[in-house]
Amino acid sequence: MIQLNVNGKLHAVDVAPDTPLLWVLRDTLGLTGTKYGCGQALCGACTVHVDDAPLRSCATPVSAVAGRKIATIENADRSRVGKAVQDAWRKLDVVQCGYCQSGQIMSAIALLSQNRKPTDADIDTALGGNLCRCATYVRIRAAVHLAAKSLA
Amino acid sequence: MSTLTIENVSRRNFLQGVAGLTLGFCLPALAAPAAAGKAATAASFEPNAFLRIGSDNSVTVIAKHLEMGQGTYTGLGTLLAEELDADWNTVRIEGAPADASRYNNLFWGPAQGTGGSTAMANSWDQLRQAGASARAMLVSAAAKRWQVPAAEIAVRDGIVSHPPSKRSLRFGELAADAAREAVPAKVTLKAPQDFRLVGKHAPRKDSAEKTNGRAIFTQDIRLPGMLVAVVAHPPRFGATVKSFDAGAAKRVKGVVDVVRIPSGVAVLAADTWSAKKGRDALTVDWDESRAFKLGSDEILARYREMAQQPGLVAHQAGDTDQAFAAAARVVKAGYDFPYLAHAAMEPMNCVIRLGAEGCEVWNGEQLHTGDQHQLAGIFGLKPEQVKINMLYAGGSFGRRASTQSDYVVEAAQIVKASGGKAPIKLVWLREDDMRAGYYRPLFHHALEAALDANGKLTGWRHRLVGQSILMGSPFEAMMVKNGIDAVSVEGAANLPYAIPNMRVDLHTPTDIAVPVLWWRSVGSSHTAYSTEVFLDRVAKAAGKDPLSLRLELLGDKPRHSAVLRLAAAKAGWGTPLKPGAPGTRRGRGVAVHESFHSYVAQVAEVTVAADGSLKVDRVVCAVDCGIAINPDNVRAQVEGAVGFALSAALHGEITLKQGAVVQGNFDGYPLLRIDQMPRVEVHILPSTAKPTGIGEPGVPPLAPAVANAIGAATGTYPGRLPFSSAELRA
Numbered sequence: 001m002i003q004l005n006v007n008g009k010l011h012a013v014d015v016a017p018d019t020p021l022l023w024v025l026r027d028t029l030g031l032t033g034t035k036y037g038c039g040q041a042l043c044g045a046c047t048v049h050v051d052d053a054p055l056r057s058c059a060t061p062v063s064a065v066a067g068r069k070i071a072t073i074e075n076a077d078r079s080r081v082g083k084a085v086q087d088a089w090r091k092l093d094v095v096q097c098g099y100c101q102s103g104q105i106m107s108a109i110a111l112l113s114q115n116r117k118p119t120d121a122d123i124d125t126a127l128g129g130n131l132c133r134c135a136t137y138v139r140i141r142a143a144v145h146l147a148a149k150s151l152a
Numbered sequence: 153m154s155t156l157t158i159e160n161v162s163r164r165n166f167l168q169g170v171a172g173l174t175l176g177f178c179l180p181a182l183a184a185p186a187a188a189g190k191a192a193t194a195a196s197f198e199p200n201a202f203l204r205i206g207s208d209n210s211v212t213v214i215a216k217h218l219e220m221g222q223g224t225y226t227g228l229g230t231l232l233a234e235e236l237d238a239d240w241n242t243v244r245i246e247g248a249p250a251d252a253s254r255y256n257n258l259f260w261g262p263a264q265g266t267g268g269s270t271a272m273a274n275s276w277d278q279l280r281q282a283g284a285s286a287r288a289m290l291v292s293a294a295a296k297r298w299q300v301p302a303a304e305i306a307v308r309d310g311i312v313s314h315p316p317s318k319r320s321l322r323f324g325e326l327a328a329d330a331a332r333e334a335v336p337a338k339v340t341l342k343a344p345q346d347f348r349l350v351g352k353h354a355p356r357k358d359s360a361e362k363t364n365g366r367a368i369f370t371q372d373i374r375l376p377g378m379l380v381a382v383v384a385h386p387p388r389f390g391a392t393v394k395s396f397d398a399g400a401a402k403r404v405k406g407v408v409d410v411v412r413i414p415s416g417v418a419v420l421a422a423d424t425w426s427a428k429k430g431r432d433a434l435t436v437d438w439d440e441s442r443a444f445k446l447g448s449d450e451i452l453a454r455y456r457e458m459a460q461q462p463g464l465v466a467h468q469a470g471d472t473d474q475a476f477a478a479a480a481r482v483v484k485a486g487y488d489f490p491y492l493a494h495a496a497m498e499p500m501n502c503v504i505r506l507g508a509e510g511c512e513v514w515n516g517e518q519l520h521t522g523d524q525h526q527l528a529g530i531f532g533l534k535p536e537q538v539k540i541n542m543l544y545a546g547g548s549f550g551r552r553a554s555t556q557s558d559y560v561v562e563a564a565q566i567v568k569a570s571g572g573k574a575p576i577k578l579v580w581l582r583e584d585d586m587r588a589g590y591y592r593p594l595f596h597h598a599l600e601a602a603l604d605a606n607g608k609l610t611g612w613r614h615r616l617v618g619q620s621i622l623m624g625s626p627f628e629a630m631m632v633k634n635g636i637d638a639v640s641v642e643g644a645a646n647l648p649y650a651i652p653n654m655r656v657d658l659h660t661p662t663d664i665a666v667p668v669l670w671w672r673s674v675g676s677s678h679t680a681y682s683t684e685v686f687l688d689r690v691a692k693a694a695g696k697d698p699l700s701l702r703l704e705l706l707g708d709k710p711r712h713s714a715v716l717r718l719a720a721a722k723a724g725w726g727t728p729l730k731p732g733a734p735g736t737r738r739g740r741g742v743a744v745h746e747s748f749h750s751y752v753a754q755v756a757e758v759t760v761a762a763d764g765s766l767k768v769d770r771v772v773c774a775v776d777c778g779i780a781i782n783p784d785n786v787r788a789q790v791e792g793a794v795g796f797a798l799s800a801a802l803h804g805e806i807t808l809k810q811g812a813v814v815q816g817n818f819d820g821y822p823l824l825r826i827d828q829m830p831r832v833e834v835h836i837l838p839s840t841a842k843p844t845g846i847g848e849p850g851v852p853p854l855a856p857a858v859a860n861a862i863g864a865a866t867g868t869y870p871g872r873l874p875f876s877s878a879e880l881r882a
Contacts, residue, residue: 016405019425027380027423032372033365035546036424037497038582042818045497073365090359093784096792097221098362099497099546105363124827131818133497133547134221135795137829139788 044130096134209324235283239310269845470653475611479602498546510537516545555625592671607694643679680852723755741860748845764877793850799824
């Protein structure tokens with residue numbers, strides 16, 4: 001049994017220790033907001049927070065995050081920054097297919113939690129690992145700036 | 153094999169088709185209320201297949217088209233809500249069931265499906281009539297209840313009112329009465345100046361659930377007792393399973409079963425990771441005796457050789473041979489285009505449950521009728537016994553409109569091979585998705601232009617070599633004529649420029665076993681490039697400005713000219729570009745292209761560094777897509793199309809080595825990242841014409857506009873995609 005702290009709730013999960021956190025979240029805990037895109041930390045669709053830092057859950061064995069503080073997209077609206085990011089995303093209708101957006105939003109929350117006035121270059125660095133095949137990047141950038149403004 | 157044949161109007165002629173349809177058709181199956189989805193409440197009002205109004209005032213629009221990002225749910229809802237005069241905030245959208253008798257694509261005859269940027273165009277009259285008809289029934293119910301003339305009744309934002317007596321009721325309060333009203337034989341639609349939603353801003357209906365993780369995609373479906381299947385696929389197209397050893401796979405904890413299917417060996421497990429581990433533990437001996445074993449280089453060499461000989465003529469005007477014989481100067485160029493994967497962020501997947509009554513499917517469903525036929529064939533069912541739940545698709549770009557229903561069939565074969573005991577979720581890992589084929593076909597183009605002594609363009613020869621997407625598909629009867637697949641030459645055979653002598657011919661190799669499919673903008677994804685980049689070469693040879701030459705040749709094409717002029721004006725065409733950093737070269741390029749009956753011009757500004765690396769700084773777009781139903785979504789689609797097309801131009805290439813696909817994930821097949829996204833401006837031409845496509849038309853002009861900007865900056869007009877930085881070194 002591996003002990004997990006996900007979105008403030010404790011879970012004991014009976015899975016192989018090499019199982020990526022992504023599949024434990026999705027298949028074991030039913031938290032399907034975090035998405036599978038590549039399985040190799042190449043696309044960012046699986047981004048979650050571990051101890052408040054962004055992490056690619058598809059390439060992280062669940063055993064490596066036992067007992068640490070894990071937060072997923074389902075938890076995003078519980079913080080002021082998360083709420084601001086979601087509101088900005090909605091105000092600008094950023095999403096298209098939406099599949100990558102959980103990961104985009106988790107990366108944006110992590111950025112704005114550290115840096116309340118990010119430049120375009122800061123956004124490129126923080127979200128450079130999050131692919132969007134619909135290429136909603138113009139609006140992602142605008143939404144991060146809008147969220148930053150609303151938090152100022 | 154499907155027995156389905158899709159006929160009716162071709163895309164090329166669909167505007168003419170629409171004109172006929174709008175005169176003739178009526179609301180389909182008015183008498184058959186939507187049976188799908190949530191059970192209607194006793195007092196609900198379902199005047200037609202597209203609408204349900206609940207006694208709780210909820211307004212549910214039934215969307216017949218797939219939401220794969222292009223905003224179709226919001227657009228369809230807008231059309232109906234406009235004529236219903238509903239309160240947009242109370243409108244919700246529900247995916248339609250598979251039932252072509254009610255939900256067919258009006259441009260595809262008897263077939264239900266989404267594609268070719270037709271969703272809004274084919275629904276434009278249908279859904280507005282559905283809304284207007286329901287509104288009339290609500291009005292007549294209110295008139296009866298209040299004993300007043302219907303003409304005195306007003307409807308706005310979901311409220312029916314009688315201003316003279318200051319009485320009003322919400323839709324829900326009239327729903328039960330309205331349900332007893334007769335469906336009006338004829339309704340009058342609003343004049344455009346009365347629109348309150350169309351052409352304004354109706355926010356997307358899926359933004360909330362796509363930003364909190366609650367939107368449900370196929371990948372998220374979990375049914376009681378469901379098993380996840382991960383498949384070992386052959387290393388080459390056409391290879392089959394000779395034998396396999398499942399011993400190690402079955403010892404993986406969580407693995408329940410291993411079954412052989414026509415397309416490989418499937419490992420079934422209680423969860424995804426166990427299924428993957430099981431799949432990776434399989435030993436499969438493949439029979440590659442009939443496998444396809446050519447590499448991309450060999451295919452291209454073969455195509456170049458074929459291009460030496462005339463092909464089937466797709467378009468002929470004037471006397472081309474004479475024009476070239478008399479030419480003072482001939483310009484020639486060749487263009488190569490690679491196979492491209494769609495690489496939707498959600499890899500292909502499908503859930504199927506077999507029951508006593510039939511089978512039930514959960515899928516980002518794009519070709520309902522074709523998939524119903526395929527699954528009915530596999531399970532020995534009638535097509536109507538195949539129930540399909542259309543879920544959000546995590547992107548498609550054409551991939552989920554598989555003419556052979558490939559991944560849906562694979563899921564069904566697993567269900568069948570495992571005895572139908574458990575519902576199956578087929579999960580393709582990224583590598584399965586990228587190596588499965590169904591690519592944008594590899595193409596070679598050869599172009600020649602004849603110029604007279606004054607530099608006037610007198611002749612044009614365009615030869616294309618590439619696989620057909622539609623031969624052997626249910627669309628063959630509709631879109632392959634005299635051996636010419638319409639989508640192989642679209643954008644080339646209907647070149648808009650007034651050139652007196654022109655020939656476009658085509659070779660369609662039939663011995664290349666790589667499955668190919670439509671990829672966002674289909675034929676225009678390569679024809680716009682070769683024609684528009686070649687035209688800049690011609691302009692250069694003739695000493696003309698690329699914009700002026702285009703406008704000169706577009707004399708009788710006002711819509712092309714108008715978007716070109718708008719994009720050029722907004723981009724500051726003709727004004728000097730600000731110089732870049734020392735050692736860099738900057739350039740501006742233009743391209744225009746019509747696809748899916750919409751017109752898009754783009755002006756790109758680029759900076760090329762000394763090492764040949766390329767940065768696209770800014771793209772200015774002008775769009776004529778008829779009436780823009782939701783201008784913000786039009787802008788979003790064009791912004792996204794710019795990024796999608798730039799991704800291919802900079803990076804996109806699937807290569808085969810001895811028949812095996814080299815790339816498997818985003819390391820080998822990189823997609824555009826945020827730091828490479830240019831500034832994009834989208835300008836929409838005001839229009840009163842019927843709406844046309846917008847999901848795809850932003851794609852074709854991007855790569856040629858960028859290439860022409862590179863040409864302006866460096867003198868090199870790239871002859872292949874993706875661009876090679878080696879070619880652009882100073």
